[in-house]
Amino acid sequence: MKSQWMVLGALALAVLASSGQAMEVKTTSEGDANAWWARGGGSWWETTATTGGAHYYGFPGYVQYYSTYMQFDISSASGPITSATLKLNLSESSAPGDPVAWLYGCSNTSTATGVATQGLGGDTLMATFYNSTGLDWVDIDVTDLVAVNIASGYDWACFSVMYKGYYDNSSTNLTFSTADAGAALAPTLVIETGDDGGGRDGNNGGVPEPASLGVLSLGLSAMLWRRRRGN
Numbered sequence: 001m002k003s004q005w006m007v008l009g010a011l012a013l014a015v016l017a018s019s020g021q022a023m024e025v026k027t028t029s030e031g032d033a034n035a036w037w038a039r040g041g042g043s044w045w046e047t048t049a050t051t052g053g054a055h056y057y058g059f060p061g062y063v064q065y066y067s068t069y070m071q072f073d074i075s076s077a078s079g080p081i082t083s084a085t086l087k088l089n090l091s092e093s094s095a096p097g098d099p100v101a102w103l104y105g106c107s108n109t110s111t112a113t114g115v116a117t118q119g120l121g122g123d124t125l126m127a128t129f130y131n132s133t134g135l136d137w138v139d140i141d142v143t144d145l146v147a148v149n150i151a152s153g154y155d156w157a158c159f160s161v162m163y164k165g166y167y168d169n170s171s172t173n174l175t176f177s178t179a180d181a182g183a184a185l186a187p188t189l190v191i192e193t194g195d196d197g198g199g200r201d202g203n204n205g206g207v208p209e210p211a212s213l214g215v216l217s218l219g220l221s222a223m224l225w226r227r228r229r230g231n
Contacts, residue, residue, distance in 0.1 A: 021193060025072045026186040027179045032071075033116035038064035045117045050181040051091070054101035054129075054163035056172040068161045068178070069116040071109075072189040074146065075155035079193040084146035086126075086159065087188040090135040092175040096166045101174040103127040104160050105145040112156035121160035129174050146191060157189060 034046040039062055052068030086103075093100050104122025106112075112120055127140045142157070149157050163172050177185035 023077060023191050023193070025074065025189045025191070026183055027070050027072060027116075027188075028114070029179050030115050030117075031073075032068060032178045032187060034066045034068050035117075035119060036064070036066040038062075047117065048180050050178055051175050052161070052178045053092075053174040053176050054161040054172065055174070056163040056165040056170075058165060058170050060169070063165075065163055065165065065172075067121075067163060068176075069119060069121065070159045070187055071112055071114050071116055071118075071120070072157045072159075072187075073114060073155065074150060074157050074189070074191065077146075077150050077191050077193060081143060081147040081150060081191065082194055083141070083190075083192040084143045084157075085190045086140040086142045087190065088138050088140070089177040089181075089185045089187075090132075090138050090175065091177070092173050093129050093132045093135060095131060095164060095172040096170045097164075098130045099164050100129045100131060100172055101164055102129070102162050103140060104162060105142055106158035106160075107145060107148055108152075109149055109154045109156045109158045110152070112154070112158055114156060120158040121162075122158065126159070142189070146189070 030047065032052055034049055034052050035043065036046055037043045041064070046066070052070075054065075054067050056065040057063065103126045105124045105126045106120050106122045107124055109120060112118065124145055126142055126145065142159075146157050161174065163174070166172060176187070179186040
């Protein structure tokens with residue numbers, strides 16, 4: 001009887017282990033940067049700021065704005081993707097109207113090197129930001145995009161935040177912490193995988209199949225029934 005319980009215990013551990021694992025990736029100092037533009041001042045990159053986001057300042061005769069670009073190292077992610085969440089520590093989201101800004105993801109990151117000043121923005125809308133107060137960490141589901149990146153063999157996931165301009169006498173402010181604010185506040189990508197040992201695979205999966213759970217349940221029920229009969 002003891003050996004049978006040991007077998008079932010091993011089976012339970014194997015089923016639970018198949019549910020996958022999580023990896024957490026943060027931007028580095030060079031992995032997030034703000035792209036500025038100002039009327040009469042041209043464009044430039046800001047790479048050491050402790051905040052990023054999407055900002056627009058419009059005043060009579062003068063306009064300036066910036067957008068933030070981010071790159072995350074996903075080269076060590078393997079197994080089918082069950083979820084991917086982008087976490088941003090938001091401190092401000094305000095504008096004269098809605099929306100405030102948009103988050104985009106890049107489906108083709110084959111040329112990415114981990115340096116945000118490459119300016120790899122995005123071709124896929126991932127989230128829309130609206131006026132809000134009392135902000136803290138926000139979670140954004142980016143599962144489908146990251147799954148495509150991994151299935152394509154790319155080593156980086158890239159995102160950009162774009163402002164909504166409301167023109168003269170107005171400002172748009174979406175603000176979140178960057179890597180230069182410290183690792184605890186840096187933009188973070190959390191990837192849940194069902195690592196089956198088969199290498200990189202972007203297909204959704206990794207959750208124990210109902211059939212596997214059913215077999216485990218039946219086995220445990222049978223053992224309990226036999227034990228009661230023996231008492």
